[in-house]
Amino acid sequence: MADAARLSMTPEDFFVWQRDQDELYELVDGHPVPRHQMMTGASMQHDRATVNIIGSLYAQLRGKPCRPTTADISIRTGIRGLRRPDVMVECAPLMPDTYEAREPRLVVEVASPSTTSIDQTRKVEEYKRHPTLAAILLVETVTPQALLYRRGADGWEIETFEGLEAVIALPDIGATLAMTDIYDGLTFPARRDLASEG
Structure with missing residues (x-):
């Protein structure tokens, strides 16, 4: 919708408006922004990693x-803000007719060329505001690397995971994410051998 950016609304107004749209939007500072606009450059790598993460978490959390959840479910990041993470883990009892997580514990953003900077800066700071969120995971797609923000007693702590042997512990949801599972089926561009140059 061409006029969407000129609209200003509360999250409650947004959900009513979103029902009549043909695509998913996020609410940024009270203005709807097409999610696909934030996702320019997303690839099969992005899609495969996202599906792998959902599959691994579903298998571990089934019956718990x-x-x-997918990007169909949003998380409130302020009085005029809603985001749609690639993957989220919701721990509130299921309510069939809601579009918003009530007790999210984990959000995962899988990097795309156009979203890496905003995911690592603005979105992370927005997610940190949510009172029930325990962890924010940023997953790269050009190399097996992930950055985990974990809420601790003294604030947010950062941990980096590199290589396919690493395993990300997520005790707040009773699960782990093995890098081999996240990156199953993905390929990475060959690194140039700098020692052989020059």
């Missing part, structure tokens, strides 16, 4: 109170 928490469950993974």
